[in-house]
Amino acid sequence: MNIFISTIKGYRWHLVAVLILTFIFSGFGIGVLAFINNKLMKATEQKELLIWTFIGLLILFLITSVIAQISLTALGHKFVYLMRKQLVKQLLDTGTEQLNQIGKARLLASLSGDIRNITFAFVRLPELVQGSILVLCAGAYMFYLSESLFFVTALWLSVTVWVSNIAVRRVYHHLRIVRETEDKLYKNYQSAIEGHKELSLNRERAKFYFERELEESASTQRDNSVRADSYHAFANNWTNVMVLGAVGLVFYLSLAEGWSNLETATTIALTILFLRTPLISAVGALPMLLNAKVALDKLSKLNLAPYTEDFAISNPLPRDWKEIRFENVTYSYPTAEGTMSFALKPVNLTIKRGELIFLIGKNGSGKSTFSMLLAGLNHATDGKIFVDNIEITAANQRAFRAQISAVFSDFYLFTQLLGQAGFASLKEAGQWLETLQLENKVTVENHRLSTTNLSQGQRKRLGLLIALLEHRPLLILDEWAADQDPTFRRTFYQVLLPLLREKGHTVFAISHDDSYFHLADRLLLISQGELRELFGEERETASHDAVEKLNNIIKETKI
Numbered sequence: 172m173n174i175f176i177s178t179i180k181g182y183r184w185h186l187v188a189v190l191i192l193t194f195i196f197s198g199f200g201i202g203v204l205a206f207i208n209n210k211l212m213k214a215t216e217q218k219e220l221l222i223w224t225f226i227g228l229l230i231l232f233l234i235t236s237v238i239a240q241i242s243l244t245a246l247g248h249k250f251v252y253l254m255r256k257q258l259v260k261q262l263l264d265t266g267t268e269q270l271n272q273i274g275k276a277r278l279l280a281s282l283s284g285d286i287r288n289i290t291f292a293f294v295r296l297p298e299l300v301q302g303s304i305l306v307l308c309a310g311a312y313m314f315y316l317s318e319s320l321f322f323v324t325a326l327w328l329s330v331t332v333w334v335s336n337i338a339v340r341r342v343y344h345h346l347r348i349v350r351e352t353e354d355k356l357y358k359n360y361q362s363a364i365e366g367h368k369e370l371s372l373n374r375e376r377a378k379f380y381f382e383r384e385l386e387e388s389a390s391t392q393r394d395n396s397v398r399a400d401s402y403h404a405f406a407n408n409w410t411n412v413m414v415l416g417a418v419g420l421v422f423y424l425s426l427a428e429g430w431s432n433l434e435t436a437t438t439i440a441l442t443i444l445f446l447r448t449p450l451i452s453a454v455g456a457l458p459m460l461l462n463a464k465v466a467l468d469k470l471s472k473l474n475l476a477p478y479t480e481d482f483a484i485s486n487p488l489p490r491d492w493k494e495i496r497f498e499n500v501t502y503s504y505p506t507a508e509g510t511m512s513f514a515l516k517p518v519n520l521t522i523k524r525g526e527l528i529f530l531i532g533k534n535g536s537g538k539s540t541f542s543m544l545l546a547g548l549n550h551a552t553d554g555k556i557f558v559d560n561i562e563i564t565a566a567n568q569r570a571f572r573a574q575i576s577a578v579f580s581d582f583y584l585f586t587q588l589l590g591q592a593g594f595a596s597l598k599e600a601g602q603w604l605e606t607l608q609l610e611n612k613v614t615v616e617n618h619r620l621s622t623t624n625l626s627q628g629q630r631k632r633l634g635l636l637i638a639l640l641e642h643r644p645l646l647i648l649d650e651w652a653a654d655q656d657p658t659f660r661r662t663f664y665q666v667l668l669p670l671l672r673e674k675g676h677t678v679f680a681i682s683h684d685d686s687y688f689h690l691a692d693r694l695l696l697i698s699q700g701e702l703r704e705l706f707g708e709e710r711e712t713a714s715h716d717a718v719e720k721l722n723n724i725i726k727e728t729k730i
């Protein structure tokens with residue numbers, strides 16, 4: 172609910188103004204009723220004046236009610252706008268580890284489904300607010316007309332609302348299940364879209380997916396939606412019937428039991444009928460509001476970073492640092508109970524400014540895990556990281572990240588070309604496009620790449636272009652060359668990396684290309700989470716391992 176409270180604070184005066192307006196419009200509504208009671212029901216003379224006064228009152232009632240409703244709805248839309256922006260900013264400020272734990276499907280379900288439900292609630296909220304205020308004003312008027320009839324009607328309507336509340340609580344229960352299932356449905360959608368190629372190849376898998384996985388969540392969603400709607404329909408119709416019952420009760424008590432005269436009974440009956448529409452609308456709006464409550468709860472359970480307005484980076488680090496030092500740094504992935512967690516053993520490493528370092532190791536040995544630590548995206552479980560003699564803590568973590576550009580193996584390709592501050596130089600972008608051999612494929616228009624519909628290897632080159640234009644001191648490349656053809660791979664290792672070193676970049680590259688290991692200033696090996704540097708013979712062996720193996724195979728087949 173935090174996001175709700177913080178957003179509502181931003182609009183508190185607007186909200187107060189709208190509530191006052193709603194009271195005024197409700198006052199006019201009661202004024203119309205009182206006019207009918209006091210004037211029209213006794214009209215004998217000055218008929219023309221009466222009619223025109225009545226029409227004037229109706230017009231005032233219409234104008235104030237329309238303005239009140241439009242203001243409330245506009246307030247709702249402004250609120251949703253603010254909340255949407257706040258939520259995305261919170262998402263941007265939340266740590267990568269937390270986002271990984273939440274998962275893409277849950278995040279998408281919240282960003283689209285939850286925000287949509289909150290929007291719907293705001294469209295219906297005016298009905299509930301206006302309905303409630305009208306009930307209050309009408310209640311006061313009824314009390315003025317006849318205290319005894321007011322108490323009986325209030326009791327009758329309280330029972331009505333109490334019973335419909337029981338139904339509405341069932342509605343809430345089922346809506347919550349519907350929302351829980353939405354996360355699963357988004358996962359299903361994700362499988363259908365991201366796994367489309369695999370599902371197209373394998374009809375059996377597609378059938379299994381369709382009939383088992385999708386069916387399970389889709390049918391849970393359907394059943395619970397039907398139940399929620401059924402309880403809601405009961406609550407709606409129950410209210411409708413009971414309001415009509417109240418009219419009958421008022422006439423019975425007034426005329427049969429002699430509690431009041433026909434005139435008072437008629438006015439009270441009119442007042443109750445006047446309340447009927449807003450009361451039913453309010454009951455009708457409740458599921459939407461309950462949906463919004465479920466959505467707000469869901470949003471707060473994401474545990475996103477608290478909202479802050481700016482993008483400023485506190486405690487900036489000097490850009491001319493000489494080294495990054497890891498002292499006994501360990502890392503373990505958070506895991507669910509009963510599962511084995513991968514742990515990075517204590518790392519002691521100093522990366523000097525301007526070095527070209529390769530990190531090698533088998534699949535699953537911890538290379539990407541370490542690169543995420545080096546990028547400041549994962550937080551060390553233990554140990555310390557220093558930039559020169561400044562320790563990296565939560566206070567300067569963002570400043571640390573500002574020293575780094577990276578092309579991860581699962582990189583996202585942005586099209587906007589940004590430099591150190593503002594847009595990147597077009598001349599520089601053009602030069603890098605040539606070096607990356609993409610000058611005939613991609614152009615830069617309005618500081619944007621003209622296209623990203625390219626091969627994976629070409630897209631990775633663009634990822635590198637974007638990273639290079641940022642002019643950050645440390646560049647992390649996770650298996651960058653893996654998707655390049657042999658010719659460009661050679662260019663990358665023999666031309667591009669030396670060029671980057673010449674330009675003063677510190678490059679930390681994860682690599683499997685052992686025929687180029689000799690080009691690195693330093694070679695690091697990670698094995699089962701243990702990182703160490705290779706020297707002398709060990710380094711030689713690592714560099715020629717695959718080539719040697721290949722030679723041996725060729726020799727063996729010749730024999």
Ligand SMILES: Nc1ncnc2c1ncn2[C@@H]1O[C@H](COP(=O)(O)OP(=O)(O)OP(=O)(O)O)[C@@H](O)[C@H]1O
Pocket residue numbers: 271504505513532533534535536537538539540541
């Ligand atoms: N998000 C995660 N949550 C929990 N454990 C993870 C997560 N990502 C990776 N791991 C664990 O960490 C280990 C190291 O993974 P990492 O991605 O660092 O390996 P890698 O050396 O980069 O492998 P590859 O060469 O295949 O890219 C894996 O064996 C896996 O068990």
